[in-house]
Amino acid sequence: MSAVIDSHHDDHHHGPAKGFSRWLYTTNHKDIGSMYLWFSLVMLFIGGAMAMVIRAELFEPGSQIVSPEFYNQMVTNHGLIMVFGVIMPAFVGFANWMIPMQIGAPDMALPRLNNLSFWILPVAFGILLSTFFMEGGAPNFGWTFYAPLSTEYAPPTVTFFIFSVHIMGASSIMGSINIITTILNMRAPGMTLMKMPLFVWSWFITAYLLIAVMPVLAGAVTMMLMDIHAGTSFFKAGGGGDPVLFQHIFWFFGHPEVYIMILPAFGIVSHIIETFSRKPIFGYSSMVYAIASIALLSFVVWAHHMFTVGMPIAGELFFMYSTMLIAIPTGVKVFNWLSTMFKGSLTFETPMLFAIAFVALFTIGGLSGIMLAIAPADFQYHDTYFVVAHFHYVLVPGALFSLLAAAYYWIPKWTGKMYDETLGKVHFWMSFISVNLTFFPMHFVGLAGMPRRIPDYAMQFADWNMMVSVGAFLFGISQLLFLFIVLKCIYNGKAATTEVWEGAKDRGFEWTVDSPAPYHTFSSPPSMESLKSSS
Amino acid sequence: MFRAIKYSLSLVAALTANFSFGAWDDLNMSPGATQLSQEIFGLHMTVFYVCLAIGIAVLLAMAFILFKYRKKEGVKPADFDDSTALEITWTVLFALILIVLAVPATSVMIKAYDDQEGDINILITGHQWKWQYEYIEDEVGFFSNLSTSLDKRNNLAPKDENYLLEVDEPLVIPTNTRVRFLITANDVIHSWWVPDFAIKQDAIPGFVNTGWTYVNEPGVFRGQCTELCGQYHGYMPIVVKAVSPEEYSTFINDKKQAKIQQALLTEKLWSTSELMEIGEATYQKNCVACHQVGGRGIPPVFPSLVGSEIVMRNKARHIEILMEGVQGAAMASYAEQLTEVEIAAVITYTRQAWGNAETGDGKIVIPKEILDYKNNKL
Ligand code: HEM
Ligand SMILES: [Cu+2]
Ligand SMILES: [Cu+2]
Numbered sequence: 001m002s003a004v005i006d007s008h009h010d011d012h013h014h015g016p017a018k019g020f021s022r023w024l025y026t027t028n029h030k031d032i033g034s035m036y037l038w039f040s041l042v043m044l045f046i047g048g049a050m051a052m053v054i055r056a057e058l059f060e061p062g063s064q065i066v067s068p069e070f071y072n073q074m075v076t077n078h079g080l081i082m083v084f085g086v087i088m089p090a091f092v093g094f095a096n097w098m099i100p101m102q103i104g105a106p107d108m109a110l111p112r113l114n115n116l117s118f119w120i121l122p123v124a125f126g127i128l129l130s131t132f133f134m135e136g137g138a139p140n141f142g143w144t145f146y147a148p149l150s151t152e153y154a155p156p157t158v159t160f161f162i163f164s165v166h167i168m169g170a171s172s173i174m175g176s177i178n179i180i181t182t183i184l185n186m187r188a189p190g191m192t193l194m195k196m197p198l199f200v201w202s203w204f205i206t207a208y209l210l211i212a213v214m215p216v217l218a219g220a221v222t223m224m225l226m227d228i229h230a231g232t233s234f235f236k237a238g239g240g241g242d243p244v245l246f247q248h249i250f251w252f253f254g255h256p257e258v259y260i261m262i263l264p265a266f267g268i269v270s271h272i273i274e275t276f277s278r279k280p281i282f283g284y285s286s287m288v289y290a291i292a293s294i295a296l297l298s299f300v301v302w303a304h305h306m307f308t309v310g311m312p313i314a315g316e317l318f319f320m321y322s323t324m325l326i327a328i329p330t331g332v333k334v335f336n337w338l339s340t341m342f343k344g345s346l347t348f349e350t351p352m353l354f355a356i357a358f359v360a361l362f363t364i365g366g367l368s369g370i371m372l373a374i375a376p377a378d379f380q381y382h383d384t385y386f387v388v389a390h391f392h393y394v395l396v397p398g399a400l401f402s403l404l405a406a407a408y409y410w411i412p413k414w415t416g417k418m419y420d421e422t423l424g425k426v427h428f429w430m431s432f433i434s435v436n437l438t439f440f441p442m443h444f445v446g447l448a449g450m451p452r453r454i455p456d457y458a459m460q461f462a463d464w465n466m467m468v469s470v471g472a473f474l475f476g477i478s479q480l481l482f483l484f485i486v487l488k489c490i491y492n493g494k495a496a497t498t499e500v501w502e503g504a505k506d507r508g509f510e511w512t513v514d515s516p517a518p519y520h521t522f523s524s525p526p527s528m529e530s531l532k533s534s535s
Numbered sequence: 536m537f538r539a540i541k542y543s544l545s546l547v548a549a550l551t552a553n554f555s556f557g558a559w560d561d562l563n564m565s566p567g568a569t570q571l572s573q574e575i576f577g578l579h580m581t582v583f584y585v586c587l588a589i590g591i592a593v594l595l596a597m598a599f600i601l602f603k604y605r606k607k608e609g610v611k612p613a614d615f616d617d618s619t620a621l622e623i624t625w626t627v628l629f630a631l632i633l634i635v636l637a638v639p640a641t642s643v644m645i646k647a648y649d650d651q652e653g654d655i656n657i658l659i660t661g662h663q664w665k666w667q668y669e670y671i672e673d674e675v676g677f678f679s680n681l682s683t684s685l686d687k688r689n690n691l692a693p694k695d696e697n698y699l700l701e702v703d704e705p706l707v708i709p710t711n712t713r714v715r716f717l718i719t720a721n722d723v724i725h726s727w728w729v730p731d732f733a734i735k736q737d738a739i740p741g742f743v744n745t746g747w748t749y750v751n752e753p754g755v756f757r758g759q760c761t762e763l764c765g766q767y768h769g770y771m772p773i774v775v776k777a778v779s780p781e782e783y784s785t786f787i788n789d790k791k792q793a794k795i796q797q798a799l800l801t802e803k804l805w806s807t808s809e810l811m812e813i814g815e816a817t818y819q820k821n822c823v824a825c826h827q828v829g830g831r832g833i834p835p836v837f838p839s840l841v842g843s844e845i846v847m848r849n850k851a852r853h854i855e856i857l858m859e860g861v862q863g864a865a866m867a868s869y870a871e872q873l874t875e876v877e878i879a880a881v882i883t884y885t886r887q888a889w890g891n892a893e894t895g896d897g898k899i900v901i902p903k904e905i906l907d908y909k910n911n912k913l
Pocket of ligand 3 (some may be wrong): 724769827
């Protein structure tokens with residue numbers, strides 16, 4: 001975006017090159033961060049358009065606008081794009097922009113790898129989206145792609161899907177290696193691990209999760225590839241293979257994956273609440289331990305997605321108990337955020353509004369998570385709209401709201417300009433109301449028995465579904481407003497101060513550099529002394 | 536525009552109707568028809584109330600804090616940032632709440648997992664996109680297909696109460712009997728769910744899962760497939776009819792009789808028009824989902840049967856495809872699911888209809904040939 005040549009330095013410190021080659025060859029963490037963020041915003045609109053198709057089809061009972069087959073393609077690609085194309089790259093974008101600035105480093109440790117890990121992403125999604133124009137249509141087996149629906153019974157384009165997942169995985173792994181290396185080696189002198197900002201901590205742990213599970217996903221799709229093209233029978237019951245094995249492998253990746261999509265959000269929200277409460281975060285070290293224990297526990301809960309596959313009772317009970325345990329560190333985080341606000345001096349700028357909504361609505365998602373963890377009750381909830389409600393509450397007003405909050409929080413630092421506060425608030429309230437209108441009634445239809453991933457439904461679900469669709473259209477429109485606000489800020493915003501938010505200077509290195517942040521920051525490391533609140 | 540107004544009006548109407556007290560049923564899980572389902576319902580309500588209480592407490596506390604500690608002139612924020620005692624307190628509190636939930640959950644789980652044999656054992660097999668039911672002791676069985684018409688699905692006819700939840704032949708079980716279900720699948724993974732029995736078991740190829748029920752009162756119970764199983768996943772409902780044990784034995788006897796009748800039918804002399812009639816009905820019921828109206832198919836996934844080499848000139852292979860299916864493709868074997876008469880009829884029909892008789896050899900197939908095929912294989 002509008003990074004500017006740092007005029008304090010001499011000519012050795014050159015600014016960005018001009019034109020497209022600037023973006024293609026860039027190794028600058030700020031450029032790459034911006035590209036990640038723009039990429040995920042574009043994907044948000046593509047995945048969002050698919051969601052609109054889904055909700056239009058479900059507006060009323062009966063076949064409306066698409067065939068059942070195309071409906072499945074929409075559901076599948078919506079899920080894949082939102083998970084791998086929106087939430088994950090957006091967090092990586094924030095990591096790129098903010099981690100070096102928060103730890104006082106000049107750039108990421110491995111800048112060329114950084115460039116590569118971004119540029120293979122558009123390739124991966126280009127491949128995925130191109131399957132829509134191929135014979136047999138796009139992947140249609142759900143974002144969880146259970147075998148054998150995704151192998152023996154898949155459309156021929158599944159091979160492109162596999163290739164695309166491999167590339168996404170490679171990108172994530174490279175990104176994670178880079179983040180870990182940067183954090184371990186490039187912190188400002190005096191910034192011990194337990195003095196790192198929480199966003200850095202949350203990404204540090206997330207990056208380990210990614211390195212641990214992305215290869216598992218790669219293994220799963222490789223086994224699929226073998227089953228499809230090399231005559232193996234990993235998941236083919238007919239050849240002595242085991243379709244349930246697929247689910248174990250998938251969810252061994254999949255459950256940590258859902259935490260990959262929320263841990264960085266915990267970091268972001270902690271910073272925002274701290275700033276707008278004008279009070280240090282409550283229980284810094286328990287926040288860190290909570291993130292770490294959530295991450296560790298996330299490896300031993302995977303089969304709570306499989307309570308109905310016919311596990312032995314010992315398995316059911318083990319996964320029920322371990323899943324319930326996750327609620328403890330999660331609850332600790334929520335209480336710590338509340339305690340941070342307690343006796344603070346609160347103001348409600350747009351980032352804070354989104355952060356507060358995050359805490360409130362993520363709590364709802366966490367509580368429905370506890371209900372789902374109760375295995376016998378999950379026999380009734382599983383694969384219904386109740387689950388859809390649960391994971392949308394943790395992902396949309398959860399992960400996505402944290403991303404919006406972060407964008408409003410840091411955009412003045414990136415562009416040197418303020419966004420339009422009034423419009424920001426309008427955006428917040430529209431999103432807040434429509435997100436609840438969309439996802440809350442899903443709890444009801446789910447409990448009343450509506451299965452997920454169906455293109456048409458029985459009459460008793462009609463009223464709520466219409467309401468959900470109306471909410472969804474509103475939510476879609478609200479996000480167009482976000483795009484407008486961002487563009488308006490970049491081209492027409494009022495100048496922002498260095499500190500941007502009252503008192504922020506004491507809360508992190510990023511608020512000590514000029515706004516907009518110079519193309520190269522911290523060529524010499526800053527001193528921890530300059531931060532008052534470094535505990 | 537008019538539609539938009541109509542929709543918004545019906546939306547308002549829907550909302551007001553739903554918030555009236557009587558409609559609570561539409562918002563919540565059904566307590567169901569068996570003891571187990573009621574216990575699971577009770578467990579669900581317990582967890583729900585606990586979560587609701589926590590949720591309300593957290594949100595109220597939050598609202599209070601947001602209001603009370605909003606920025607005011609001259610009021611300085613506190614700067615405490617830790618309290619080990621508090622943190623230990625609430626960690627222990629969470630743990631206690633979870634233990635309180637885990638105890639009843641464990642006991643219900645143990646009940647649900649009782650997998651002794653049933654008085655009646657029924658093998659349920661999921662197929663793309665229908666359920667097959669076989670009464671293991673009585674050696675009878677049938678397929679159960681969605682019976683909602685295409686016109687209703689395409690909004691050409693009004694929809695009624697059981698839209699998408701009705702089948703041509705429901706599963707019949709006796710009341711006051713322990714019925715055990717053995718659940719598996721033939722192609723991809725499906726999941727057999729009847730909310731009123733609180734049974735949801737995945738139907739997985741190569742695995743046999745179990746579930747059981749004991750229904751006290753006669754009734755009709757409806758459910759749906761709950762695992763994505765391909766394009767018509769939303770169109771494979773489950774209907775279970777619980778009847779008195781007497782009625783149940785009549786049902787089973789009728790089924791056994793019908794089976795003997797079928798065997799006799801293969802001996803009968805069939806005219807082409809009789810076969811065509813049965814064939815067309817069979818095609819509409821079993822093949823149209825993939826090969827489509829008029830046999831056009833959806834190439835390349837589902838081949839067109841119009842002008843197909845096999846359909847026009849290769850009778851032996853045509854029979855073989857119907858009897859064996861095609862390995863690795865969606866085309867399943869129909870040897871089990873259709874009678875000899877139906878198989879012969881549908882082959883005859885596809886070889887005659889859509890102009891195939893004119894361009895191909897137009898050979899017909901009689902039920903005897905299918906029976907011979909089966910016997911030769913033995
Ligand atoms: C208190 C913490 C949580 C608990 C106890 C919990 C529990 C569960 C359970 C038991 C399921 C399986 C439901 C079923 O399929 O029957 C589930 C599904 C899911 N959860 Fe959570 N969850 C929690 C937090 C989260 C978070 C933080 C995220 C992501 C940001 C998340 C994302 C998902 C997703 C995406 C699914 C659905 C996956 C699918 O089947 O497609 N959950 N959760
Ligand atoms: Cu999970
Ligand atoms: Cu299904």
